[in-house]
Amino acid sequence: MADKLIPTPSQTVGPFFHLGMARPEWADLTALHPAGEKIQIEGRVIDGDGAAVPDAIIEVWQANAAGRYNHPEDRQEDKPIDPHFRGFGRVATDAEGRWRVVTIKPGPVPGRGNTLQAPHINVVLFARGLLIHLHTRIYFADEPANTTDPLLASIEDEAARRSLLARRAADADPALYQFDIVLQGEGETAFLDI
Amino acid sequence: MTSDPVPFARPRPGTQPPYRYPDYQSTAKRAPKRAPIRLEHTLSEVTGPTFADRWAGPDATDLTTQHKGAPLGERIIVEGRVLDEDGRPVAGTLIELWQCNAAGRYHHPVDQHDAPLDPNFTGAGQMVSGADGGYRFLTIKPGAYPWRNTPNAWRPAHIHLGVFGPGFATRLVTQMYFPGDPLLAYDPIFQSTADAAARERLISRYDPDLSEAEWALGYRFDLVLRGRAATPADPG
Numbered sequence: 001m002a003d004k005l006i007p008t009p010s011q012t013v014g015p016f017f018h019l020g021m022a023r024p025e026w027a028d029l030t031a032l033h034p035a036g037e038k039i040q041i042e043g044r045v046i047d048g049d050g051a052a053v054p055d056a057i058i059e060v061w062q063a064n065a066a067g068r069y070n071h072p073e074d075r076q077e078d079k080p081i082d083p084h085f086r087g088f089g090r091v092a093t094d095a096e097g098r099w100r101v102v103t104i105k106p107g108p109v110p111g112r113g114n115t116l117q118a119p120h121i122n123v124v125l126f127a128r129g130l131l132i133h134l135h136t137r138i139y140f141a142d143e144p145a146n147t148t149d150p151l152l153a154s155i156e157d158e159a160a161r162r163s164l165l166a167r168r169a170a171d172a173d174p175a176l177y178q179f180d181i182v183l184q185g186e187g188e189t190a191f192l193d194i
Numbered sequence: 195m196t197s198d199p200v201p202f203a204r205p206r207p208g209t210q211p212p213y214r215y216p217d218y219q220s221t222a223k224r225a226p227k228r229a230p231i232r233l234e235h236t237l238s239e240v241t242g243p244t245f246a247d248r249w250a251g252p253d254a255t256d257l258t259t260q261h262k263g264a265p266l267g268e269r270i271i272v273e274g275r276v277l278d279e280d281g282r283p284v285a286g287t288l289i290e291l292w293q294c295n296a297a298g299r300y301h302h303p304v305d306q307h308d309a310p311l312d313p314n315f316t317g318a319g320q321m322v323s324g325a326d327g328g329y330r331f332l333t334i335k336p337g338a339y340p341w342r343n344t345p346n347a348w349r350p351a352h353i354h355l356g357v358f359g360p361g362f363a364t365r366l367v368t369q370m371y372f373p374g375d376p377l378l379a380y381d382p383i384f385q386s387t388a389d390a391a392a393r394e395r396l397i398s399r400y401d402p403d404l405s406e407a408e409w410a411l412g413y414r415f416d417l418v419l420r421g422r423a424a425t426p427a428d429p430g
Binding site for chain 2: 008012122130191
C-alpha cells in the first residue's frame with residue numbers, strides 16, 4: 001500500500017467544458033449501423049431547485065445487442081463482437097437541460113457470482129458544480145429481466161429504484177425512452193458509488 | 195461461465211473531493227443528498243471505451259499553431275504520463291485538454307470576462323497516450339481569471355485535462371495547476387480535496403530539462419488513475 005501512488009483528484013469540468021469535450025456526433029452511437037433495436041433516449045438534467053442544468057455533459061457506455069462490451073476484458077466468446085458498435089457516446093445538455101442519444105438496446109451482461117444483469121446503459125455525468133462526476137445506470141422499464149437484476153433487486157427504496165428506469169414513450173420510431181436525471185432533492189436519481 | 199472481473203481500487207479517504215463542498219457554492223444545488231449506492235464492479239465498470247485505433251480523430255497537440263499567427267503568452271510544454279496507482283503505464287487512452295488564453299478568457303460564448311480574446315488561440319487539444327503512457331502538448335500558459343463564487347474570487351491558472359483509462363470506473367477529469375501559484379491557497383476547487391498529498395498531485399512541476407532553450411518552458415504532470423484492487427491472477 002505504501003508504494004502506491006495517490007490517484008489524481010477529480011476537479012470540476014467547469015462551465016466551459018464544451019471547448020474540450022463537445023462532440024455532437026458522439027450522441028449517435030448508431031452511425032455505423034450496428035445490429036439490434038435502434039432506440040432514442042432523452043431526458044433532462046435538473047438541480048435541487050428543479051431548475052434545468054444547462055451545463056452538464058453525459059457519457060454513456062454499453063454492451064452491444066448481444067450483451068458483449070467492445071473491450072478486451074469482455075471475453076464472452078459465445079457472444080459476437082459487433083464491429084459496427086463501439087458502445088460509447090457523449091452528449092451535452094442544452095439551454096433547457098435536455099439531452100438525447102440515439103443507440104441500440106444493449107443485451108444482458110454477466111453480473112458478479114454467475115448472475116445476469118438486465119440490459120442497462122452505464123452513465124457518467126459531469127457538470128459545473130460537480131467536483132467529481134456522478135455515476136448512474138439507465139435500465140428499461142419494459143424489460144422483464146429487471147426483476148432479477150442484482151443492482152435493482154438490492155435497492156429497497158421504490159422511488160430510488162424507479163429513478164433508474166427509462167420509460168418507453170408511446171408511438172415513436174425509433175422507440176423513444178425518457179430518462180431524467182435529478183441531481184438533488186425530490187425524485188433524486190439513484191447514483192452509484194463505483 | 196466467466197469469472198468475476200478484478201475490481202478497481204476504491205479511493206483512500208480524503209484523496210478525492212466530496213460532492214457537497216460549501217466553499218464552492220455551485221455544489222449547493224447539484225450535490226446529491228443521498229449517499230450513492232455502492233456497486234461492486236462488474237464487467238460494466240471494468241470495461242470502457244478504447245481509443246488506440248484513433249477513432250476519436252487525429253492527435254492535436256500543438257495549440258500554438260491552430261491559427262494564422264502565434265498566440266500571445268508564455269509558450270509552455272506540458273508533458274507527462276498516464277499511470278495507474280501501481281505505476282504501470284496506461285497506453286492508448288484518450289486525453290482531452292482545454293484552457294483559457296493568456297489573458298484568462300476562454301474561447302467560449304458563456305465566458306464574458308472583460309479580458310481580450312486571442313484570435314490565434316482556441317485552447318483545445320487531444321491525444322492518445324503512447325506505449326509508455328506518455329503525452330505531450332505545446333500550448334501557452336493560461337491566465338488567472340475572476341469568478342463569482344465569492345466577491346473578488348480568482349481561479350488560479352489551470353489547464354483542464356480529461357482521461358479515460360482502461361475502464362469506465364477509471365474515468366477522470368481534473369485540472370492541472372502551476373507551482374507556486376499564490377491563488378491556490380484561496381481556491382475552493384483546488385482545496386476541496388482534503389488530503390494534502392493528493393492535492394499536490396494536481397500541481398505540475400517545473401522541469402528545466404523539459405524546457406527548450408529560447409523556445410518554451412517545460413512543466414511535467416502525470417495523470418494517475420485507479421489501479422486494480424488486487425493483482426489479476428495469471429491466466430497461464
